[in-house]
Amino acid sequence: MSTLDSKVPKGDIADKWTNYKNKIDLVNPANKRNIDVIVVGTGLAGGSAAATLAELGYNVKAFCYQDSPRRAHSIAAQGGINAAKNYQGDGDSAYRLFYDTVKGGDYRSREANVYRLAEVSTNIIDQCVAQGVPFARDYGGLLDNRSFGGVLVSRTFYAKGQTGQQLLLGCYSAMNRQIARGKIEMHNRHEMLDVVKVDGKARGIIARNLVTGEIERHSAHAVVIASGGYGNVYFLSTNAMGSNTTAAWKVHKKGAYFANPCYTQIHPTCIPRSGDYQSKLTLMSESLRNDGRIWVPKNLEDVEAIRNGTKKPTDLSEEERDYYLERRYPAFGNLVPRDVASRAAKERCDAGYGVNATGEAVYLDFKSAIERYGKEQAKLQNLDNASQEKITELGAAIVKAKYGNLFQMYEKIVAEDPYKTPMMIYPATHYTMGGVWVDYNLMTTIPGCYAIGEANFSDHGANRLGASALMQGLADGYFVLPYTIGDYLSHDIRTGKIPTDTPEFEAAEKDVKERIEFFVNNKGTHSVDYYHKILGKIMWEKVGMSRNETGLKEAIAEIKALREDFWKNVSVPGGSDQVNAELEKAGRVADFLELGELFATDALNRNESCGGHFREESVELDGEQKGEAKRKDDEYAYVAAWEYKGEPSEAVLHKEQLEFNDIELKQRSYK
Amino acid sequence: MSQESMNLTLKIWRQANASVKGEMVEYKVSEISDHMSFLEMMDVLNEQLVAKNEEPVAFDHDCREGICGSCSMHINGESHGPDKAVTTCQLHMRSFNDGDTIHIEPWRAKAFPVIKDLMVDRSSFDRIQHAGGFISVNTSGNTQDANAIPIRKEDADMAMDAATCIGCGACVATCKNASAMLFVGAKVSQFALLPQGQVEAKERVQNMVAQMDKEGFGACTNTGACEVECPKGISISNIARMNREYLSATITK
Numbered sequence A: 001m002s003t004l005d006s007k008v009p010k011g012d013i014a015d016k017w018t019n020y021k022n023k024i025d026l027v028n029p030a031n032k033r034n035i036d037v038i039v040v041g042t043g044l045a046g047g048s049a050a051a052t053l054a055e056l057g058y059n060v061k062a063f064c065y066q067d068s069p070r071r072a073h074s075i076a077a078q079g080g081i082n083a084a085k086n087y088q089g090d091g092d093s094a095y096r097l098f099y100d101t102v103k104g105g106d107y108r109s110r111e112a113n114v115y116r117l118a119e120v121s122t123n124i125i126d127q128c129v130a131q132g133v134p135f136a137r138d139y140g141g142l143l144d145n146r147s148f149g150g151v152l153v154s155r156t157f158y159a160k161g162q163t164g165q166q167l168l169l170g171c172y173s174a175m176n177r178q179i180a181r182g183k184i185e186m187h188n189r190h191e192m193l194d195v196v197k198v199d200g201k202a203r204g205i206i207a208r209n210l211v212t213g214e215i216e217r218h219s220a221h222a223v224v225i226a227s228g229g230y231g232n233v234y235f236l237s238t239n240a241m242g243s244n245t246t247a248a249w250k251v252h253k254k255g256a257y258f259a260n261p262c263y264t265q266i267h268p269t270c271i272p273r274s275g276d277y278q279s280k281l282t283l284m285s286e287s288l289r290n291d292g293r294i295w296v297p298k299n300l301e302d303v304e305a306i307r308n309g310t311k312k313p314t315d316l317s318e319e320e321r322d323y324y325l326e327r328r329y330p331a332f333g334n335l336v337p338r339d340v341a342s343r344a345a346k347e348r349c350d351a352g353y354g355v356n357a358t359g360e361a362v363y364l365d366f367k368s369a370i371e372r373y374g375k376e377q378a379k380l381q382n383l384d385n386a387s388q389e390k391i392t393e394l395g396a397a398i399v400k401a402k403y404g405n406l407f408q409m410y411e412k413i414v415a416e417d418p419y420k421t422p423m424m425i426y427p428a429t430h431y432t433m434g435g436v437w438v439d440y441n442l443m444t445t446i447p448g449c450y451a452i453g454e455a456n457f458s459d460h461g462a463n464r465l466g467a468s469a470l471m472q473g474l475a476d477g478y479f480v481l482p483y484t485i486g487d488y489l490s491h492d493i494r495t496g497k498i499p500t501d502t503p504e505f506e507a508a509e510k511d512v513k514e515r516i517e518f519f520v521n522n523k524g525t526h527s528v529d530y531y532h533k534i535l536g537k538i539m540w541e542k543v544g545m546s547r548n549e550t551g552l553k554e555a556i557a558e559i560k561a562l563r564e565d566f567w568k569n570v571s572v573p574g575g576s577d578q579v580n581a582e583l584e585k586a587g588r589v590a591d592f593l594e595l596g597e598l599f600a601t602d603a604l605n606r607n608e609s610c611g612g613h614f615r616e617e618s619v620e621l622d623g624e625q626k627g628e629a630k631r632k633d634d635e636y637a638y639v640a641a642w643e644y645k646g647e648p649s650e651a652v653l654h655k656e657q658l659e660f661n662d663i664e665l666k667q668r669s670y671k
Numbered sequence B: 001m002s003q004e005s006m007n008l009t010l011k012i013w014r015q016a017n018a019s020v021k022g023e024m025v026e027y028k029v030s031e032i033s034d035h036m037s038f039l040e041m042m043d044v045l046n047e048q049l050v051a052k053n054e055e056p057v058a059f060d061h062d063c064r065e066g067i068c069g070s071c072s073m074h075i076n077g078e079s080h081g082p083d084k085a086v087t088t089c090q091l092h093m094r095s096f097n098d099g100d101t102i103h104i105e106p107w108r109a110k111a112f113p114v115i116k117d118l119m120v121d122r123s124s125f126d127r128i129q130h131a132g133g134f135i136s137v138n139t140s141g142n143t144q145d146a147n148a149i150p151i152r153k154e155d156a157d158m159a160m161d162a163a164t165c166i167g168c169g170a171c172v173a174t175c176k177n178a179s180a181m182l183f184v185g186a187k188v189s190q191f192a193l194l195p196q197g198q199v200e201a202k203e204r205v206q207n208m209v210a211q212m213d214k215e216g217f218g219a220c221t222n223t224g225a226c227e228v229e230c231p232k233g234i235s236i237s238n239i240a241r242m243n244r245e246y247l248s249a250t251i252t253k
Helices: A014-021 A042-054 A095-103 A111-130 A163-180 A247-254 A285-288 A300-307 A326-329 A338-353 A367-380 A388-414 A471-493 A502-520 A526-542 A551-569 A581-605 B036-052 B125-131 B153-163 B170-174 B181-192 B201-216 B226-228 B237-252
Strands: A036-040 A059-063 A184-187 A190-198 A201-209 A213-219 A223-226 A264-270 A291-296 A362-365 A421-433 A448-450 A638-643 A652-657 B007-015 B023-032 B101-105 B114-116
Touching: A014 A448, A036 A042, A042 A059, A042 A163, A042 A471, A059 A190, A095 A111, A095 A285, A095 A652, A111 A471, A163 A184, A163 A448, A163 B125, A163 B153, A190 A213, A190 A247, A190 A502, A201 A223, A201 A326, A201 A502, A223 A247, A223 A471, A247 A264, A247 A285, A247 A448, A264 A285, A264 A326, A264 A338, A285 A502, A285 B237, A291 A300, A291 A326, A291 A338, A291 A367, A300 A526, A326 A338, A338 A362, A338 A421, A367 A388, A448 A471, A448 A502, A448 B226, A502 A581, A551 A581, A652 B114, B023 B036, B023 B114, B125 B181, B153 B181, B170 B181, B170 B226, B181 B226, B181 B237, B201 B237
Parallel strands: A036 A059, A036 A223, A059 A184, A223 A448, B007 B101
Antiparallel strands: A190 A201, A201 A213, A264 A421, A291 A362, A362 A421, A638 A652, B007 B023
């Protein structure tokens, strides 16, 4: 077993990043003009990296599969972005943000990276305001904050329920400035289909023009992967339809280790599936749990009656309801962390208490909140004898002011009025903490190949806290990568342009073309979605919220068999020299069929429960925590980095031992 | 109104690529649930076509939650279809009835040429943004503290309302002149309302308007159709603000 070199600088944790920046090699402005960098993906990480590198003077080539960089899925993030500004004077600091992130990640992240993230978080807010991002403000004209799950301070900056959109448009505007100057060469509607290595270094990519079908060679001195997470391996997730793992998986197959693929976040407050035609799931901000109470009926007869329509949820008395989070976790109640809330919902639904036709839904009820706010308002308005209707009306107005846009979104999708009847929710795959392994420089195990944002594994450990994804994406792209990549590129000032008419590019292009020709010529019997849906079902049932050895072994065998069938019987209509959405999906699903197997292999290897990864074999057996997740720090306090060896399940495990010098490892308790 | 299982006739614009002529082609779909989104109904149709080894209908879509701005269908003569304040992906089949015939076309505008079927090229929008849709600040993070300049809550909120534009192009598609004034006005307004946007305000509005004209978008005749069809409810007062900005930029130095 080899050990991985994380290249974490020596010294006190608070000084590491400053000392590091003082000692790295720099590239002078004249030389930057001779250096090319490829950035794949234009979300918060890729967009901010592309803009900053171009501004520094490098020649950037950016790629996205969407028709514009503005549409990357970062745009869908709702809640906010954390930063240790301490504008509220409530005791926040870089150290506290660092501490909360490591603890929230269930002690499975690298301390030095997380500290750096917390340290640069404050620059992000300054930067975004200067770019014209319209964050929410208070009446004094200063920036407003809200609080998010799992922390004790208010450090979340937001722009209504569209924070991701506003931050991404900020990046997009910074990119536009560089595109106009000719410093970013933007390739919309392009998909990276392989990375090209020359003398062991990443020197380019093969990309397909999604409009003409042309296969193109692009060279550079370094390649940055910012292609997001792999949540769509479940078929149904809150990711965009096109979100995929192809870029990350291709670099993995060329030598980049893939870390902790089993760490996946299943978000508890999503709108449930309504039928087999479902194409994606919609998330609703977890802020709803501040006022909503989660329950299912106590009696199975009531469940039956609700499903067949003879009873409504509002017909059930308080005694007939099981507020199971409040029952199991009296201290945190409905505000337990995401992973705990999700597993508890699954436990009730598996026991038969799910409240819709699919059996996979629980109630999120605002009746108590409406009542509580209504009485408060009646008192404030001196209405001593307010009727029940008046109280409900006053309370509903407060709830509307806080969550109006979410309630409207729910009503559009489900066609029920959540002010009058409880919402139905169910957990859904939302974010993947695992990803391409990177060192402190954000470089993968391929020299010159970097991974940033959700595509890498680094900062969130086994569970990500709310409002931290946006922070990490922008920190990586604006403030970390531009330094670390310069240190590497300083050795390339005499290299000159990388030619593309070389055997390495030739061979990579040939592989890509052969695969495409296979798909369009294979007159199979099943559509790509047919396979994707089966894969999703295997992943959801056996590698989902709760995992055990038997199920994982079955999953590995089933995915392997499904992949073999896919390569015999998949059907892709249309040609390769045109817009062909089925062909695009075929390539992506082929990669998910490999990643899924590694995912299950990693979950099988990690026989502990931590964060989003719950192994049924690893629970507390007695005491107050009986039945809760049990972490095993003695055996598993490491990053599992997998080296590709041909078959995903035969990947070789490399361990990066995690050292906790500044934070003491503790069990998370929410009882 | 709605049905558990609908049978529908679809008349869809099919066009192989930008250089050939297109036509409306009729399809039938059955057992459509009223809980489906419009795009899930399109998925059902496309699965049928793939099963027959025919080419599925090409259309842009991605987030399917109304924020990325990819989806862009002109349904029964309305941008994003009959429901209000939604994108095509948020439109649900409960807005239709069993037996309905639904006409589905791409955005129609000179500046949005068809790529294939229902997919159009909106890169003209990007080029307008390249011309001035930014504040020229380096991304070094060495700017002043975010709270150094207080901004009136009212102005910040109005800037936010303008900034919610998703760049889908419904305003252009619904406008009889194929004007992009709402799209450009929203961006100009966002920056005009913030102190950070003042330094380059004059150049910005002139450059963006010039690029808009160069791309072949039409003029605004104040019919207000754009505001009605905008899935994000962007107000036409943003067009008025852009006109003021433009006028003041052209008559002052």
